[in-house]
Amino acid sequence: MTPGDDEARIRAALAEAHRDERTPSFDSVWSAAERGRPGHRSTRRWIALSAGLAAAAAVGLWLVARPPPASGWHPTGTRWVGPTDFLLQTPDLVTLRTLPPLDPAADPLVNPPPARRGLP
Amino acid sequence: MAPPDLEQQIAALHPASFAWALACTRWNAAEAEEVLQSVYLSILEGRSRFDGRSTFKTWLFSVVRNMAARARRRRWLMARAPWRLGGAGPDPDPLDSLASRQTGERIRGALGQLPARQREVLDLVFFHEMTVEEAAAVMGVGLGTARTHYHRGKLRLTELLGPEDLR
Numbered sequence: 383m384t385p386g387d388d389e390a391r392i393r394a395a396l397a398e399a400h401r402d403e404r405t406p407s408f409d410s411v412w413s414a415a416e417r418g419r420p421g422h423r424s425t426r427r428w429i430a431l432s433a434g435l436a437a438a439a440a441v442g443l444w445l446v447a448r449p450p451p452a453s454g455w456h457p458t459g460t461r462w463v464g465p466t467d468f469l470l471q472t473p474d475l476v477t478l479r480t481l482p483p484l485d486p487a488a489d490p491l492v493n494p495p496p497a498r499r500g501l502p
Numbered sequence: 503m504a505p506p507d508l509e510q511q512i513a514a515l516h517p518a519s520f521a522w523a524l525a526c527t528r529w530n531a532a533e534a535e536e537v538l539q540s541v542y543l544s545i546l547e548g549r550s551r552f553d554g555r556s557t558f559k560t561w562l563f564s565v566v567r568n569m570a571a572r573a574r575r576r577r578w579l580m581a582r583a584p585w586r587l588g589g590a591g592p593d594p595d596p597l598d599s600l601a602s603r604q605t606g607e608r609i610r611g612a613l614g615q616l617p618a619r620q621r622e623v624l625d626l627v628f629f630h631e632m633t634v635e636e637a638a639a640v641m642g643v644g645l646g647t648a649r650t651h652y653h654r655g656k657l658r659l660t661e662l663l664g665p666e667d668l669r
Contacts, residue, residue: 389656391660391663392624393628393629395659396609396624397629398606399606399609399610399613403521404531405520408513411539415540415542418543
C-alpha cells in the first residue's frame, strides 16, 4: 500500500464522515445571529465605556487637585522610631539629661572625713 | 451591518463552514450551529474582521475554530460550576451516543479518538482541500507543527480504521 493509496482512502473516509450532514440554511443562522445583536447591547457598551472614562477622569482630577504634601515632611525612614523606645521614657528622664547639683561641702574629695583610729 | 459582498462570501462558504464547525465540535450538530451563529454575530458586530492577510476561507475557518474552542471551554466551566455539583453532570459525549453500525459513524468515532489537532489538520486537508500551510494558519500553529500532526494523524487514523472503512 503506497502513501498515495492511504491518502485517497483517508480522503474517502472523511467524505463518508461528512456525508450525512444536514447543513442548516444560511438565512436561518444569519438571521439568528442578527437577532442576537440587540440594539441595546451597543448602548450598554457605550454606557459602560462612559462610566469607565468618567471614573478614570475623576481619579485623575483627584490626583491633580489634591493638596501638596507638607513642606516639613521627611521620608519616614529618617524619623524612624523604634517600637521599644517608649521604655526609655522614664519619669526621671529630665533629671538624667542634666547634671544634678552637688553640694561641694558634701564632696568627699573636697572635704575628706576625719581618719579613724586604727585605720591606715 | 456587514457589507453585502461580505455576506455573500460568508453565504457561499456556509456549507463548508458548517462542516468545519461540526469537525470542531466532534459532530455535535446543535453545537456546531450555535458556534456558527456566534461566528456570524462576531462578524456582524465587528469583533472579527478580515484583514486580508490570508484567504477569506482560511480566516473564516480560524474564527470558527476559535469560537468552537471558546464554546468548549465555557461548557467545561459550566459543567463544573458549583451550582451544577450533584446535578445532571457533564453533557454526554456526542460520539458516545452514536451507534457504531454505519460506516460514517464508525469513521467519526475513529476521528474522535485522535487528538484534536490531528483530527483538525486531517479534516482541513482531506475534506476541505486545504494545503497543510493553510491548515496551519487556520489552527494558529507553525507549519512544522501542522506537518507533524498531519503525519501522525494519518498513521493513527489508518490504524484505527478497519479495511472496510478504508475502501
